[in-house]
Amino acid sequence: MMTKSVALKLGRSLPPLSVCLSGGLALIIIGGAFLAPWLAPYDPTDLASYDLMNAEYPPAFVEGGDPRFLLGTDNQGRDLLSAMMYGARVSIFIGGGAVLLSAMIGVFLGLVAGYYGGKVDALIMRCADVILSFPTILLALLVSGLARAVFPQAASAQWAPFILIAALATHEWVQYARTVRAATMVEGAKDYVRATKVIGLPARRIMLRHILPNVMGPVLVIATINLAGAVLTEATLSFLGVGMPPTYPSLGTLIRIGNEFLFSGIWWIAAFPAIVLVLLVLAVNVVGDWLRDRFNPKLRARS
C-alpha cells in the first residue's frame, strides 16, 4: 500500500545519475558484505586459516606483494580483502540492527506520545530530552564501557555486536520518536483522523491503519541517514577500542590496527578499509539526501 505509492513516486521521475550510481554502489558493497562467507577468498575469523608468517605483505600490485593476497595482509597475517569483507559485514549488521531497533522503539513511542498527548507524551518526551542532552558517542561509550565492566565477556566477538547495537539504539530512537510524534500530532489534527474518532474506531486501529502510513515518509528518510551515522559511530567506537575486537574486526577495528603501522610505511591496512567505509557511508548519504529532498514539498515547489 505504501510501497506502491513510493514506487509510483520513484518511477515517475527517475533520480539523477549520481543517486542511481550511489544506490548501486551501496548495494554492491552491502551485497558483497552479506555474501562474504561465500565470496571471500579466506575466512579471517578462523584462527587456523592464517599464519603469522604471512604478516604485513603489501598489496599484490605493489612490489613485494603476494598474489595470494590481493590487498595485502594485516599484522596477524590475515588477508586484508577477506578481513574487509567480513568487517563490512559486521559493520553493516551492527548499523542496520541499530537502525531497525531504534526505528521500532522510536516509531512506537512517537505514535503513542503524539496520539495520546498529556502525561504519556510528557513522560516520553522528558526521557527523550534527557537522552538528547548527550551526544550519541558518549552514550554509546557509556553503554559499551559499562557492559564490559559488568560482564567481561561483553568484549568478546560473540556479544560485542549486540552490545553495540544496543549502545547505538539508546540514543538513536529519540529522533524517530520526535519526528513521528510531531507528524502524528499534525495528522491527528487533520479531519480524517477526527472522522475516525467520531466514527468510533478503536485507538489502536486509528494509529496503525490510518496514521502510521502517513507518517512513514520521514521515517524512511531518517532511517537512511541514520544508517550512515550508525555505521560511522560503530567505526568510531571500534577505532577507540571499545567496539569489535581484533579477533573479529569491523572496518573501524582494522583502521585502528592499521593506524599503528602508518608511520612505518605500511599504509594498506588502514587505507583500504577507510576507503571502503567512506564510500559506503557516502553512497547511503547520497541516497538519503535525495530522499529527503524528494519528500520536502517546499523544495519541490521552488524548483
Add this chain to the structure above:
Amino acid sequence: MTELPPALEINALTVQYPAPEGGFVSAVEGVSLNVRRGEIHAVIGESGAGKTTIGNAAMGLLEASAHIPSGTIHIGGKPLDMARGSAEGVVLGRDIGAIFQDPMTSLNPLFTVESQLVETLRTHLKLDRKEASAQALELLRAVGIPEPERRLKSYPHQLSGGQRQRVVIAAALACGPSLIVADEPTTALDVSVQAQILKLLRDLCDTRNIGVLLVTHNMGVVAQIADRVTIMHKARVVESGPTAEVLRRPQAEYSRALIAAVPRLDVKLDRFPVLSGAGDAASAQARAAIGSGAGRVSAATDGSEILKVDGLCVDYRSAGWNPLAKAQRFRAVDNVSFAVRKGEIFGLVGESGCGKTTIANVISGLVRPTAGQVHYEGRLIEGKGAERRTGALRQSIQMIFQDPYSSLNGRMRIGSILAEPILFYKLAPNADQAERDVRQLIEAVGLAPDAAERYAHAFSGGQRQRLSIARALGPRPQLIVCDEPTSSLDVSVQAQILNLLKDLRDATGLTLLLISHDLAVVRQMCDRVAVMQAGKLVEEADTDTLFDTPQHDYTRNLLSLVPTLDSIRGEPLSSPLSQPLTSGNNHG
C-alpha cells in the same frame, strides 16, 4: 477628476504556465481591464479562474516559470516590462502598493512595525531616519490604528488581525502609490473587522485618488465597495461593468449562475438555484433507498427533541508538565443550553473563537466538557455519570468537517474508507454487501459509483466533501454535525453541497446541526438558529424571526455588518432584491 492616465491598464493579456505533461496551460487568456484613479475595480471568480494571476501580473510578481506570449500592462500610463517585472519609472512598492490576504504572515515577526514601515519609506523616498519615523506615525494614524505611538514600537504578534492588516495597508500606502493591488484583503478576518477594513479601503481610495484592483471571491464584498467589477471564469473575462449593473442584470450565463448561487440574507429559498446535473435521478433514487432502509424515520418531523444541551461549559487549560508554572485557563464555552428537534436543521452561528466549534466537538464526542450535560434521545451522553459512547450511541452521531483536503485519508481507497465503519459496526453481513452499500452511498451523494476504486487526490474539493458526507452516512446516523462544511468551497460548489444536505434530510429524516460563521448560509439552510458570542449563547429563535427581527444587540450588529447583495454600491437606495434572479436552470 483631472485627466490622469488610468492607474492600471491591462490589454489582451495571456499568461501561461508549463503543464506537467508538457506544453502550456493558460492561467489567464486574452484579459483586458483597467482601473481608473479613485475607483475600486473588483476582479471576482472562483478558484482557478485566474484572478490571482492578474493581481500578481500587475505587481510584477509572477512566478519565474510564467510565460507571457501576448498582452501588455501599463501602470499609470507607463508600460510594464513583463520579462523583468518592472517598468521604466514605475517602481514596485512606490507606485504600486500590495495587500496580501493573511496579515499574520505578511509581516516579519522579528522586526517592529516601525522598522518595516521605515525600511519601505527609506528605500523609495530620500528620507532620513527621523523623517521616516514621523511619516510612519502619520501613516498609522491615517489607517486608523489607535495609540499609534505605542503601536509603532510593537511587534506583529502583539497586534490583532485587524490591526496587522491596517499596518499592511499603511505599508502599501507609504510612498503615495497610484495603484494598490489587494489580493483577498479581508478573507482571513472576522465579519466585524472585515467591515472596518473595507470601509478604510474605500475612504483611502476616495481621499487619495488611488486606483484599487481588488481580487476577491466574495460577491458581498464586491457589492459593498467596488465601483466596477470583472467576472472571470476559466482564465477568461466573462463579464465586466459597473457593479450595480452587473449584479442586478447579469448578461452572461456564468455570471447569472454565479450570482444566483450566492446565499441570500433577506429571504429563505427552498433550494439554491443551480444547474442540475445528469446523474440527478439516480442519486435521488439512492437517497430514497437509504431513507427507507433499516432504522429510518420518514421526513416528517414529529417535533420531539433529539439533542438537548444543558449548561455546557468547556475550559481549556494550557498544557504543560511544569508544576511551577501557573496554568492558563480559557473558557471556550460558557453555560450554553439549547435543544434540537428531530428532523430539523439547527444552526449555530458566530464569529471565530465564539465556541461553536467546541460545542460541535463536544457533541460528536471529540472533547469532554468541563461542566454541564448533553442528552441524546433521552440518554445522558456527556456530563457527570454519562454513559460511555459505544456501539449504537457512537454510530448515531456523525460529523462532516470543513477542510475537504484533509478529511479523507490520502493513502486509502475511497471504497475502504467508506466501508470501514460499515464493517466495524457490522451493519452489513459480509464484505460484498458492504461494497454494495458503499456504492449506494456514493450514488446518493451524486457521484458515479466507480469512485470507490480511486483515491482522494483524484477528486475536487466539492467531490471530496460529497464523499465525506457519504462516509458520515455509512454508520446510519440520526444526527450529523456539520462543522463549516462549505466554508472552504467555491460559491457554486457550496450551493450544490448545501442542496445535497437538504435533499438528504428530506429523504432520510436526518437531523443536522450546522455550524457556520456565514449568516447567509445559515439563513438558507436552517429551521432554527442560535447565535454565539465569546462562549455564550446570546439569542435563539426560528430563522425568519431571528433574521427579520433580531432581539439582541450583537445579532443586530452582526447582521448589519455582513456584506450582501441587498444594497449595492452605486445604486439608488431603492428596493432591495425583490425578484429572484433568472438563472440558466434549464440548460444542461
Add this chain to the structure above:
Amino acid sequence: MFRAVSARLLQALLVMLVVAAVSFVMFRFVGDPVAMMAPETATVEERQELRVQLGLDQPMLQQFGLFVSRIAQGDLGISYRNQRPVAELLMERLPATMELVLVAVVLSVLVGIPLGVVCALRPNGILARLIQSSSLIGISTPTFVTGIVLILLFSVTLGWLPSFGRGEVVDIGWWSSGFFTLSGLKSLILPAITLSMFKVTLIMRLVRSEMIDVLTTDYIRFAKARGLPKNYIHYKLALRNALMPVITVIGLQIGALIAFAIVTETVFQWPGLGLLFIQAVSFVDIPVMASYLLLVGLLFVLINMAVDIVYAIVDPRLRTKAA
C-alpha cells in the same frame, strides 16, 4: 518568560539528577570498590573496616545523599589507574579540551554560515553544487579518518604542523593555555580542523535549508512587493530570520563537540578530557568515567540553559507577550 525559564531549570535539574544517579550506580555497583581500593594483603576485618569507612553498609538513599554531598564539595574520588584525585585530573585536562572546542566552534560558524547562505541563494549554481558535494563527503568521513589523513598530509608528508601533543603552554592561574605560544597555536590547527569538519557541514546544511524556507514565506514576498532591494532582503531580513533556529543548534553543538573531542584527542594524543576518558574506559577506571560523565553533564546543562536565555532575548515573540 518566567515559565520558560523555570521549565528549563527543572529540566536541567532532572538531567543532573539522572546523571548523578548513573554515576552513583557506576561508583557503587560496577566492580567492587573495596576490592579495588584495598591492598591485596588486606584481611577480612580490614576490608570490613574499609567498607564501613566508605559508607557501604548504609541504606541506598543515604549513600546517594552522601555521594551528592561529596560531589558538591568537589570530592570525586581517586582514579584507579593514576592513584590521584579525580578532581585534580579533570581540572588539569579541562583547559586543553575547552580551547580546542572553542576554536572548533568559531571555525565551524565562520565557515559554515557563509557557505550555507551561498547554497541557499543560488541553489543550482556551480559553487553551490561543489559545496554540497564536498559537504556530503564531509559527513561521510568519520572524524578519525579525517584526522589521520590530515596528519599524513601536513605532518608526515609536508612536515608543516605537529601531529601530536599541545606544544608549549602558558599557565594563567590554574588554566594552561596554548594560545600564546607559536607551537601551541600550530598544534591547535589540525585538531581544530578535524573536530570542526563535521559541524561545518551540519551548520552549512542547516543554514541552507532554513534560508530556503524563509525565502518562500509570505513576509519575504511582501518585502519584495514593497520594492525593497534584493540584497537587503537576502542579507538583512532573510538571514536574520533563518539564523534563529541556527543559534540553538550552534549552542547544542558546543556540547556535542566536547564529547566528539574524545575521538580527535585520541588521534592527536591531545591531553584533554576526552583522552582521559577513553583511557579510563579501556582501563575500567570507574571514578574517572563517572566523574567525566558528571562534569560533561553539568557543562551540557549550563550551555543549554545559556542558549535558551540567548534565544529568549533575541526572539521578540518570546520577549514580549502576545496581544
